[in-house]
Amino acid sequence: MAAKWYKLPLYNFRRERCYCGAKKGRFDGPMIEFQSVSKVYPNGTVGLKDIQLTIYPGEFVVIVGLSGAGKSTLLRSINRLHEITHGEILIDGKSITAARGKPLRMLRRDIGMIFQNFNLVKRSTVLRNVLSGRVAYHSTLRTLLGLFPREDVELALKALERVNIRDKAFVRADQLSGGQQQRVSIARALAQGAKIILADEPVASLDPLTTKQVMDDLKRINQESGITTMVNLHFVDLAREYATRIIGLRAGQLVFDGPVEAATDEAFAEIYGRPIDKDELLGRNGA
Numbered sequence: 138m139a140a141k142w143y144k145l146p147l148y149n150f151r152r153e154r155c156y157c158g159a160k161k162g163r164f165d166g167p168m169i170e171f172q173s174v175s176k177v178y179p180n181g182t183v184g185l186k187d188i189q190l191t192i193y194p195g196e197f198v199v200i201v202g203l204s205g206a207g208k209s210t211l212l213r214s215i216n217r218l219h220e221i222t223h224g225e226i227l228i229d230g231k232s233i234t235a236a237r238g239k240p241l242r243m244l245r246r247d248i249g250m251i252f253q254n255f256n257l258v259k260r261s262t263v264l265r266n267v268l269s270g271r272v273a274y275h276s277t278l279r280t281l282l283g284l285f286p287r288e289d290v291e292l293a294l295k296a297l298e299r300v301n302i303r304d305k306a307f308v309r310a311d312q313l314s315g316g317q318q319q320r321v322s323i324a325r326a327l328a329q330g331a332k333i334i335l336a337d338e339p340v341a342s343l344d345p346l347t348t349k350q351v352m353d354d355l356k357r358i359n360q361e362s363g364i365t366t367m368v369n370l371h372f373v374d375l376a377r378e379y380a381t382r383i384i385g386l387r388a389g390q391l392v393f394d395g396p397v398e399a400a401t402d403e404a405f406a407e408i409y410g411r412p413i414d415k416d417e418l419l420g421r422n423g424a
Protein backbone atom coordinates (compact mmCIF):
# COMPACT_ATOMS: atom_id res chain seq x y z
CA MET A 138 0.00 0.00 0.00
CA ALA A 139 1.26 3.47 -0.81
CA ALA A 140 2.28 5.57 2.17
CA LYS A 141 -0.24 8.14 3.25
CA TRP A 142 1.58 11.40 3.79
CA TYR A 143 0.17 14.49 5.33
CA LYS A 144 2.13 17.27 3.77
CA LEU A 145 1.75 19.94 6.37
CA PRO A 146 3.92 22.81 5.20
CA LEU A 147 6.11 22.36 8.25
CA TYR A 148 7.05 18.86 7.14
CA ASN A 149 8.88 20.09 4.13
CA PHE A 150 11.36 22.38 5.81
CA ARG A 151 13.56 22.20 8.80
CA ARG A 152 10.82 22.92 11.24
CA GLU A 153 11.08 25.76 13.71
CA ARG A 154 8.74 23.95 16.02
CA CYS A 155 7.91 20.29 16.45
CA TYR A 156 4.34 19.09 16.75
CA CYS A 157 4.45 19.32 20.52
CA GLY A 158 4.89 23.08 20.18
CA ALA A 159 8.29 23.02 21.87
CA LYS A 160 10.62 25.61 20.44
CA LYS A 161 13.71 24.53 18.63
CA GLY A 162 16.68 25.74 20.56
CA ARG A 163 18.99 23.43 22.41
CA PHE A 164 19.29 21.14 19.41
CA ASP A 165 19.90 22.09 15.85
CA GLY A 166 18.51 19.19 13.92
CA PRO A 167 16.55 15.95 14.10
CA MET A 168 16.86 13.75 17.17
CA ILE A 169 16.30 10.46 15.36
CA GLU A 170 16.65 9.83 11.65
CA PHE A 171 15.91 6.63 9.76
CA GLN A 172 17.55 6.64 6.36
CA SER A 173 16.19 3.89 4.08
CA VAL A 174 16.16 1.42 6.96
CA SER A 175 15.28 -2.21 6.34
CA LYS A 176 15.50 -5.21 8.60
CA VAL A 177 15.31 -8.79 7.46
CA TYR A 178 15.48 -11.37 10.26
CA PRO A 179 17.86 -14.31 9.74
CA ASN A 180 14.88 -16.56 8.94
CA GLY A 181 13.89 -14.24 6.08
CA THR A 182 11.03 -12.40 7.80
CA VAL A 183 10.90 -8.77 6.79
CA GLY A 184 10.71 -6.66 9.97
CA LEU A 185 11.13 -3.23 8.40
CA LYS A 186 11.00 -2.14 4.80
CA ASP A 187 12.70 1.02 3.58
CA ILE A 188 11.76 3.26 6.50
CA GLN A 189 12.41 6.94 6.01
CA LEU A 190 11.59 8.86 9.15
CA THR A 191 12.70 11.99 10.97
CA ILE A 192 11.82 12.63 14.60
CA TYR A 193 12.45 16.05 16.11
CA PRO A 194 13.47 16.90 19.67
CA GLY A 195 10.60 16.92 22.11
CA GLU A 196 8.10 15.04 19.96
CA PHE A 197 5.78 12.47 21.56
CA VAL A 198 5.38 9.88 18.84
CA VAL A 199 3.06 6.91 19.11
CA ILE A 200 3.59 3.97 16.78
CA VAL A 201 0.56 1.91 15.91
CA GLY A 202 -0.10 -1.12 13.76
CA LEU A 203 -1.35 -4.67 13.95
CA SER A 204 0.54 -7.34 15.80
CA GLY A 205 3.57 -8.23 13.72
CA ALA A 206 3.57 -4.91 11.87
CA GLY A 207 7.11 -4.11 13.02
CA LYS A 208 6.55 -1.70 15.92
CA SER A 209 8.99 -3.38 18.32
CA THR A 210 11.50 -3.94 15.54
CA LEU A 211 11.40 -0.23 14.73
CA LEU A 212 11.86 0.87 18.34
CA ARG A 213 14.53 -1.69 19.13
CA SER A 214 16.56 -0.88 16.06
CA ILE A 215 17.00 2.68 17.35
CA ASN A 216 19.33 1.64 20.19
CA ARG A 217 20.52 -1.46 18.33
CA LEU A 218 18.79 -4.04 20.44
CA HIS A 219 18.05 -5.26 16.92
CA GLU A 220 20.58 -4.76 14.15
CA ILE A 221 19.21 -3.40 10.91
CA THR A 222 20.24 -5.01 7.64
CA HIS A 223 20.11 -1.95 5.39
CA GLY A 224 20.27 1.82 5.77
CA GLU A 225 21.36 3.98 8.63
CA ILE A 226 19.97 5.39 11.86
CA LEU A 227 21.24 8.70 13.23
CA ILE A 228 20.85 9.85 16.82
CA ASP A 229 21.20 13.58 17.27
CA GLY A 230 23.12 13.67 14.00
CA LYS A 231 25.47 10.75 14.75
CA SER A 232 25.25 7.34 13.15
CA ILE A 233 24.47 4.69 15.74
CA THR A 234 24.56 2.11 12.95
CA ALA A 235 28.25 2.72 12.33
CA ALA A 236 29.23 3.30 15.96
CA ARG A 237 31.38 0.81 17.85
CA GLY A 238 32.91 0.70 21.33
CA LYS A 239 32.85 3.90 23.34
CA PRO A 240 30.97 6.10 20.82
CA LEU A 241 28.24 3.43 20.73
CA ARG A 242 28.05 3.34 24.53
CA MET A 243 27.79 7.13 24.60
CA LEU A 244 24.95 7.13 22.10
CA ARG A 245 23.13 4.38 23.99
CA ARG A 246 23.47 6.36 27.18
CA ASP A 247 21.23 8.99 25.61
CA ILE A 248 18.47 6.45 25.00
CA GLY A 249 16.25 5.14 27.80
CA MET A 250 14.24 2.01 27.15
CA ILE A 251 10.98 1.02 28.78
CA PHE A 252 9.49 -2.44 28.34
CA GLN A 253 6.12 -4.04 28.90
CA ASN A 254 7.59 -6.31 31.60
CA PHE A 255 9.50 -3.42 33.29
CA ASN A 256 12.92 -5.17 33.09
CA LEU A 257 13.84 -4.50 36.72
CA VAL A 258 16.12 -6.50 38.93
CA LYS A 259 13.31 -7.80 41.07
CA ARG A 260 15.32 -8.70 44.15
CA SER A 261 17.08 -5.33 44.30
CA THR A 262 15.73 -2.17 45.86
CA VAL A 263 13.96 0.43 43.81
CA LEU A 264 16.86 2.82 44.37
CA ARG A 265 19.43 0.33 43.11
CA ASN A 266 17.32 -0.26 40.01
CA VAL A 267 17.20 3.46 39.31
CA LEU A 268 20.93 3.78 39.96
CA SER A 269 21.55 1.15 37.30
CA GLY A 270 20.67 3.96 34.87
CA ARG A 271 23.99 5.54 35.89
CA VAL A 272 26.30 2.61 35.08
CA ALA A 273 27.32 3.98 31.71
CA TYR A 274 28.79 7.00 33.49
CA HIS A 275 31.24 5.00 35.58
CA SER A 276 33.92 2.34 35.35
CA THR A 277 32.76 -1.26 35.22
CA LEU A 278 34.61 -2.11 38.41
CA ARG A 279 32.93 0.63 40.39
CA THR A 280 29.49 -0.35 39.25
CA LEU A 281 30.18 -4.06 39.81
CA LEU A 282 30.98 -3.17 43.39
CA GLY A 283 27.78 -1.18 43.52
CA LEU A 284 29.60 2.06 44.25
CA PHE A 285 27.81 5.17 43.11
CA PRO A 286 28.74 8.74 44.04
CA ARG A 287 26.42 10.64 46.33
CA GLU A 288 25.30 12.90 43.49
CA ASP A 289 24.02 9.83 41.68
CA VAL A 290 21.99 8.75 44.68
CA GLU A 291 20.52 12.24 44.91
CA LEU A 292 19.78 12.19 41.19
CA ALA A 293 18.08 8.80 41.53
CA LEU A 294 15.96 9.97 44.46
CA LYS A 295 14.95 13.08 42.49
CA ALA A 296 13.96 10.87 39.57
CA LEU A 297 11.80 8.79 41.89
CA GLU A 298 10.23 11.95 43.20
CA ARG A 299 9.27 12.97 39.68
CA VAL A 300 7.25 9.80 39.26
CA ASN A 301 5.81 10.04 42.77
CA ILE A 302 7.41 6.98 44.35
CA ARG A 303 10.24 8.52 46.35
CA ASP A 304 8.85 6.76 49.42
CA LYS A 305 9.48 3.35 47.79
CA ALA A 306 13.22 3.91 47.31
CA PHE A 307 14.30 1.22 49.78
CA VAL A 308 11.60 -1.31 48.99
CA ARG A 309 12.41 -4.39 46.93
CA ALA A 310 11.27 -3.87 43.34
CA ASP A 311 9.13 -7.03 43.28
CA GLN A 312 7.03 -5.71 46.15
CA LEU A 313 5.67 -2.91 43.99
CA SER A 314 2.52 -2.94 41.89
CA GLY A 315 2.90 -3.15 38.11
CA GLY A 316 2.25 0.57 37.70
CA GLN A 317 4.82 1.41 40.36
CA GLN A 318 7.37 -0.90 38.74
CA GLN A 319 6.84 0.84 35.43
CA ARG A 320 7.45 4.16 37.17
CA VAL A 321 10.73 2.79 38.48
CA SER A 322 11.77 2.07 34.92
CA ILE A 323 10.80 5.62 33.92
CA ALA A 324 12.86 6.94 36.85
CA ARG A 325 15.78 4.80 35.66
CA ALA A 326 15.60 6.46 32.22
CA LEU A 327 15.48 9.87 33.93
CA ALA A 328 18.49 9.09 36.11
CA GLN A 329 20.28 7.93 32.99
CA GLY A 330 19.91 11.45 31.62
CA ALA A 331 18.30 10.10 28.47
CA LYS A 332 17.48 12.51 25.64
CA ILE A 333 15.23 9.87 24.12
CA ILE A 334 12.77 7.47 25.75
CA LEU A 335 11.65 4.44 23.79
CA ALA A 336 8.72 2.61 25.34
CA ASP A 337 7.62 -0.72 23.88
CA GLU A 338 4.02 -1.35 24.99
CA PRO A 339 4.68 0.24 28.39
CA VAL A 340 1.11 -0.18 29.59
CA ALA A 341 0.15 -3.52 28.05
CA SER A 342 0.26 -5.32 31.42
CA LEU A 343 -1.51 -2.60 33.39
CA ASP A 344 -5.14 -1.92 34.27
CA PRO A 345 -6.85 1.13 32.73
CA LEU A 346 -6.36 3.44 35.73
CA THR A 347 -2.68 2.59 36.14
CA THR A 348 -2.29 2.86 32.39
CA LYS A 349 -3.43 6.46 32.54
CA GLN A 350 -1.06 7.26 35.40
CA VAL A 351 1.95 5.81 33.61
CA MET A 352 1.06 7.54 30.33
CA ASP A 353 0.57 10.81 32.24
CA ASP A 354 4.06 10.41 33.75
CA LEU A 355 5.60 9.83 30.33
CA LYS A 356 3.79 12.82 28.89
CA ARG A 357 4.66 15.14 31.77
CA ILE A 358 8.33 14.23 31.57
CA ASN A 359 8.24 14.73 27.81
CA GLN A 360 6.77 18.19 28.29
CA GLU A 361 8.85 19.26 31.27
CA SER A 362 12.21 18.00 30.06
CA GLY A 363 11.68 17.93 26.30
CA ILE A 364 12.73 14.27 26.16
CA THR A 365 11.90 12.90 22.73
CA THR A 366 9.49 10.03 23.35
CA MET A 367 8.46 7.15 21.11
CA VAL A 368 5.84 4.73 22.38
CA ASN A 369 4.31 1.60 20.88
CA LEU A 370 0.67 1.33 21.83
CA HIS A 371 -2.15 -1.02 21.08
CA PHE A 372 -5.01 1.25 22.05
CA VAL A 373 -6.21 3.70 19.45
CA ASP A 374 -7.82 6.11 21.93
CA LEU A 375 -4.66 6.23 24.06
CA ALA A 376 -2.59 6.92 20.97
CA ARG A 377 -4.82 9.87 20.13
CA GLU A 378 -4.88 11.18 23.68
CA TYR A 379 -1.14 11.29 24.24
CA ALA A 380 0.62 11.53 20.89
CA THR A 381 1.63 14.69 19.13
CA ARG A 382 2.39 12.60 16.08
CA ILE A 383 1.23 9.15 15.03
CA ILE A 384 3.16 6.71 12.90
CA GLY A 385 1.39 3.74 11.36
CA LEU A 386 3.18 0.57 10.34
CA ARG A 387 1.87 -2.25 8.24
CA ALA A 388 3.93 -5.29 7.30
CA GLY A 389 7.14 -3.41 8.09
CA GLN A 390 6.23 -0.39 6.00
CA LEU A 391 5.46 3.15 7.07
CA VAL A 392 1.88 3.66 5.91
CA PHE A 393 0.92 6.68 7.98
CA ASP A 394 2.79 9.61 9.41
CA GLY A 395 0.93 12.64 10.62
CA PRO A 396 -0.18 14.82 13.48
CA VAL A 397 -2.74 13.38 15.84
CA GLU A 398 -5.56 15.39 14.22
CA ALA A 399 -5.02 13.51 10.96
CA ALA A 400 -5.28 10.11 12.66
CA THR A 401 -8.99 9.69 12.04
CA ASP A 402 -10.90 6.41 12.27
CA GLU A 403 -10.47 6.12 8.51
CA ALA A 404 -6.73 6.58 8.82
CA PHE A 405 -6.57 3.84 11.45
CA ALA A 406 -8.69 1.57 9.27
CA GLU A 407 -6.11 2.02 6.54
CA ILE A 408 -3.21 1.28 8.87
CA TYR A 409 -4.95 -1.84 10.17
CA GLY A 410 -6.44 -2.87 6.86
CA ARG A 411 -9.84 -3.07 8.57
CA PRO A 412 -12.05 -0.92 10.82
CA ILE A 413 -11.00 -0.34 14.44
CA ASP A 414 -12.01 -3.18 16.70
CA LYS A 415 -13.56 -2.46 20.09
CA ASP A 416 -10.65 -4.35 21.72
CA GLU A 417 -8.42 -1.60 20.43
CA LEU A 418 -10.21 1.03 22.52
CA LEU A 419 -9.16 1.18 26.13
CA GLY A 420 -12.09 3.36 27.15
CA ARG A 421 -14.81 0.93 26.10
CA ASN A 422 -12.80 -2.16 26.78
CA GLY A 423 -11.47 -1.33 30.19
CA ALA A 424 -13.90 0.92 32.04
Ligand SMILES: Nc1ncnc2c1ncn2[C@@H]1O[C@H](COP(=O)(O)OP(=O)(O)OP(=O)(O)O)[C@@H](O)[C@H]1O
Pocket residue numbers: 178179180182183184202203204205206207208209210211
Ligand atom coordinates in the same frame (compact mmCIF):
# COMPACT_ATOMS: atom_id res chain seq x y z
N1 LIG B 1 13.63 -12.65 16.37
C1 LIG B 1 12.85 -12.74 15.30
N2 LIG B 1 13.10 -13.63 14.32
C2 LIG B 1 12.33 -13.70 13.23
N3 LIG B 1 11.25 -12.93 13.01
C3 LIG B 1 10.94 -12.03 13.95
C4 LIG B 1 11.71 -11.87 15.14
N4 LIG B 1 11.16 -10.89 15.88
C5 LIG B 1 10.10 -10.44 15.20
N5 LIG B 1 9.96 -11.12 14.03
C6 LIG B 1 8.94 -10.92 12.99
O1 LIG B 1 9.07 -9.59 12.51
C7 LIG B 1 7.80 -9.01 12.28
C8 LIG B 1 7.65 -7.75 13.12
O2 LIG B 1 7.66 -8.11 14.48
P1 LIG B 1 7.53 -7.07 15.67
O3 LIG B 1 7.79 -7.81 16.92
O4 LIG B 1 8.36 -5.89 15.36
O5 LIG B 1 5.99 -6.67 15.55
P2 LIG B 1 5.09 -5.76 16.50
O6 LIG B 1 4.42 -4.75 15.63
O7 LIG B 1 5.90 -5.25 17.63
O8 LIG B 1 4.00 -6.80 17.01
P3 LIG B 1 3.24 -6.92 18.44
O9 LIG B 1 2.14 -5.89 18.42
O10 LIG B 1 2.71 -8.29 18.43
O11 LIG B 1 4.25 -6.67 19.53
C9 LIG B 1 6.78 -10.08 12.62
O12 LIG B 1 6.45 -10.75 11.44
C10 LIG B 1 7.53 -11.01 13.54
O13 LIG B 1 7.03 -12.32 13.47
Ligand SMILES: [Mg+2]
Pocket residue numbers: 208209210369
Ligand atom coordinates in the same frame (compact mmCIF):
# COMPACT_ATOMS: atom_id res chain seq x y z
MG1 LIG C 1 5.87 -5.56 19.70
